Amino acid sequence: MAHAHSVKRHTGLMDWLTTVDHKKIAILYLLAGGLFFGFGGVEAMLIRLQLIKPMNDLVSAQTFNELITMHGTTMIFLGVMPVIFALMNAVIPLQIGARDVAFPFVNALGFWTFLFGGILLNLSWIMGGAPDAGWTAYTPLSTSTYSTTHGVDFYTVGLQIAGLGTLIGGINFLATIITMRAPGMSFMRMPMFTWTSFITSAMILFAFPAITVGLVLLSFDRILGANFFEVSNGGNPVLWQHIFWIFGHPEVYILILPAFGVISEVIPTFARKRLFGYSSMVFATILIAFLGFMVWAHHMFTTGLGPIANALFSIATMLIAVPTGIKIFNWLFTMWGGQIRFTSANLFAIGFVPTFVMGGVTGVMLASAPADYQFHDTYFVVAHFHYVIVGGLVFGLFAGLHYWWPKMFGRVLNETIGKWTFWFFAIGFHLTFFVQHFLGLMGMQRRIFTYLPNQDFDTLNLVSTVGAFLMAVGVLLFLFNCFVTAAKPKGVANDPWEDGRTLEWAIPSPPPEYNFKQIPLVRGLDAYWKEKMAGNKEMTPAEPLGSIHMPSPTILPFVMSVGIFIAGLGLMFSSEKFNNSFMSMIFNNWIVVIIGLVITFGSMLLRSLFDDHGWHIEPEELEEEGVKA
Amino acid sequence: MTTVEQHQDDTVKHGHRHEGPQKHVIVFIFSIILTAIAFASVMAGGVNVAFTVILLVVMAVLQALVQLGYWMHLKDKGHLMPIIFMCGGAFVAFTAIVTALYWVWW
Numbered sequence: 075m076a077h078a079h080s081v082k083r084h085t086g087l088m089d090w091l092t093t094v095d096h097k098k099i100a101i102l103y104l105l106a107g108g109l110f111f112g113f114g115g116v117e118a119m120l121i122r123l124q125l126i127k128p129m130n131d132l133v134s135a136q137t138f139n140e141l142i143t144m145h146g147t148t149m150i151f152l153g154v155m156p157v158i159f160a161l162m163n164a165v166i167p168l169q170i171g172a173r174d175v176a177f178p179f180v181n182a183l184g185f186w187t188f189l190f191g192g193i194l195l196n197l198s199w200i201m202g203g204a205p206d207a208g209w210t211a212y213t214p215l216s217t218s219t220y221s222t223t224h225g226v227d228f229y230t231v232g233l234q235i236a237g238l239g240t241l242i243g244g245i246n247f248l249a250t251i252i253t254m255r256a257p258g259m260s261f262m263r264m265p266m267f268t269w270t271s272f273i274t275s276a277m278i279l280f281a282f283p284a285i286t287v288g289l290v291l292l293s294f295d296r297i298l299g300a301n302f303f304e305v306s307n308g309g310n311p312v313l314w315q316h317i318f319w320i321f322g323h324p325e326v327y328i329l330i331l332p333a334f335g336v337i338s339e340v341i342p343t344f345a346r347k348r349l350f351g352y353s354s355m356v357f358a359t360i361l362i363a364f365l366g367f368m369v370w371a372h373h374m375f376t377t378g379l380g381p382i383a384n385a386l387f388s389i390a391t392m393l394i395a396v397p398t399g400i401k402i403f404n405w406l407f408t409m410w411g412g413q414i415r416f417t418s419a420n421l422f423a424i425g426f427v428p429t430f431v432m433g434g435v436t437g438v439m440l441a442s443a444p445a446d447y448q449f450h451d452t453y454f455v456v457a458h459f460h461y462v463i464v465g466g467l468v469f470g471l472f473a474g475l476h477y478w479w480p481k482m483f484g485r486v487l488n489e490t491i492g493k494w495t496f497w498f499f500a501i502g503f504h505l506t507f508f509v510q511h512f513l514g515l516m517g518m519q520r521r522i523f524t525y526l527p528n529q530d531f532d533t534l535n536l537v538s539t540v541g542a543f544l545m546a547v548g549v550l551l552f553l554f555n556c557f558v559t560a561a562k563p564k565g566v567a568n569d570p571w572e573d574g575r576t577l578e579w580a581i582p583s584p585p586p587e588y589n590f591k592q593i594p595l596v597r598g599l600d601a602y603w604k605e606k607m608a609g610n611k612e613m614t615p616a617e618p619l620g621s622i623h624m625p626s627p628t629i630l631p632f633v634m635s636v637g638i639f640i641a642g643l644g645l646m647f648s649s650e651k652f653n654n655s656f657m658s659m660i661f662n663n664w665i666v667v668i669i670g671l672v673i674t675f676g677s678m679l680l681r682s683l684f685d686d687h688g689w690h691i692e693p694e695e696l697e698e699e700g701v702k703a
Numbered sequence: 704m705t706t707v708e709q710h711q712d713d714t715v716k717h718g719h720r721h722e723g724p725q726k727h728v729i730v731f732i733f734s735i736i737l738t739a740i741a742f743a744s745v746m747a748g749g750v751n752v753a754f755t756v757i758l759l760v761v762m763a764v765l766q767a768l769v770q771l772g773y774w775m776h777l778k779d780k781g782h783l784m785p786i787i788f789m790c791g792g793a794f795v796a797f798t799a800i801v802t803a804l805y806w807v808w809w
Contacts, residue, residue, distance in 0.1 A: 252784050280791065280795045316803060367799065368798065
């Protein structure tokens with residue numbers, strides 16, 4: 075064999091550290107995302123406990139600021155983003171009939187940079203105080219004048235590294251979806267989850283550079299003494315708000331679009347109907363992405379942009395309700411007349427629809443600039459964005475996890491516990507956040523660590539905290555479900571829901587490492603369903619059985635990320651005054667930064683100098699496995 | 704089969720259509736001339752500043768188009784996606800800048 079190369083196969087921990095298999099990276103993303111989601115959840119519980127009664131002193135004002143900052147940052151960047159990437163990694167190559175993503179090495183690199191960025195950010199808790207300037211890190215609050223600990227440095231450097239991972243992942247999925255679709259899968263035959271992930275990846279590509287630049291500027295201000303945001307030296311703090319929201323608003327659509335995709339997969343499957351208005355769904359997704367870049371200033375109505383800017387951004391924002399409304403009606407019409415099965419996945423998907431509409435309606439209310447002067451920085455805003463992010467995205471993620479769990483792990487999650495999860499989570503969610511609308515309208519501000527009694531805030535805050543605990547019970551039930559299910563033997567059918575429509579259900583659960591023995595031929599939208607309706611048991615192959623080229627496992631992505639992590643820490647403490655002379659020597663002379671960069675660039679050099687030819691799985695081996703199965 | 708796949712198939716079958724060095728030499732000389740004009744217009748001084756700025760921008764845009772089209776192969780088949788994404792990125796960036804300048808700052 076001309077191309078036969080022996081490859082070292084790792085086992086145990088090394089297998090996970092060196093893997094470039096998209097299915098294993100998906101599980102890594104899920105584990106890491108789950109861990110950070112847990113951190114963010116504990117922070118949320120502490121916030122709600124502090125606010126359970128007036129004049130509470132469970133945590134200090136400073137700790138409260140750190141809690142809200144870390145809760146927001148962790149949940150957005152380290153909690154839900156990786157779970158989205160977990161689903162994208164687990165599902166997209168399968169849905170488009172590919173054997174892996176376009177760049178498996180880069181995929182692993184994206185995960186490890188994200189993880190080390192997240193670890194760096196969370197190290198702040200034990201290294202002198204977490205960031206405390208809010209998840210938006212508005213200047214001048216976040217400049218070194220007003221934020222004297224290293225908290226915000228952890229924010230800028232940690233997010234920079236984690237953002238690198240997200241950008242890498244986004245580019246990888248763009249390349250994968252453009253180039254690796256199975257024969258016959260035109261763009262307008264792509265499953266909806268693949269479509270929304272494609273658009274999300276494009277938005278990542280365009281939006282993340284803005285935050286990258288913003289974080290660099292803020293780091294320069296704080297660490298190297300630049301003056302981009304220092305008013306006293308001619309800087310402009312409002313500039314940060316613009317840069318942050320030019321990224322930040324697309325970011326919320328980056329989050330919600332994959333959830334739209336999940337819902338668009340789950341609802342048709344469990345309604346036994348094709349998705350209503352597929353092409354209008356695609357069009358609406360693109361339109362949402364397009365408009366999402368044109369509305370950032372609606373976060374800044376009260377900064378004094380003037381009536382023209384406020385009016386135009388107001389209208390642009392309200393326009394987004396149109397494509398979103400198209401989607402909502404399409405989901406309703408998909409369910410209309412369908413044979414609906416209320417599985418846990420579908421419960422979350424159906425629960426998503428009204429919950430997300432409520433978040434959308436308050437969104438349109440907030441889009442009205444004059445009204446926003448009343449709502450701004452009150453709990454009304456908090457209620458709104460939790461309705462779209464938790465009631466929208468997290469419901470979508472739970473739906474997706476219940477739906478694709480058998481495909482990822484080969485075991486169906488326990489349906490009874492799943493339904494309890496849904497009811498605890500949904501009821502807890504509405505209890506927590508519905509009342510916050512009214513708290514906001516009555517004048518309770520965001521980000522305050524306590525409040526005086528007898529302002530009508532007492533009861534509603536208590537209700538909100540009780541709701542938060544019900545949500546926590548829901549999440550713990552899900553965790554319990556994962557463990558219970560993990561204890562059961564593997565071996566569900568290819569298509570455990572029996573009504574699977576897309577390609578991932580045509581192959582074993584979990585799929586073999588090469589996914590498809592033969593790349594399938596796609597003959598229409600909902601490719602697998604089409605074959606089923608034609609009376610075929612499986613997909614028609616598009617290629618003869620042959621040897622399959624696989625990427626080799628490698629530790630380099632992990633090492634590269636360790637290097638960036640070390641360099642990041644070195645940069646943060648480069649001007650720190652240490653008591654220890656050795657520490658001063660290595661940090662103040664940039665030696666730590668240099669060591670980190672040498673590790674990263676050294677790994678890149680190794681990767682460039684030694685070609686990775688990958689390895690092959692021969693047809694004979696495929697046959698053997700076929701017999702075993 | 705769809706058009707995108709046909710594109711891909713074409714590229715696989717024919718590879719890059721090599722037009723020979725002639726065209727590339729011409730494009731290279733054109734690039735140098737563009738640079739020379741830009742350089743000379745600044746060196747000459749004295750000329751109207753506004754005119755120089757406009758001239759420089761025009762030269763820069765032409766230069767970018769030549770570079771992208773010929774040296775980055777965007778004029779060849781199978782480059783539809785890169786073109787879509789570059790135009791998309793440019794559009795987002797330009798609108799953000801123009802919006803910021805005309806609505807927000809003034």
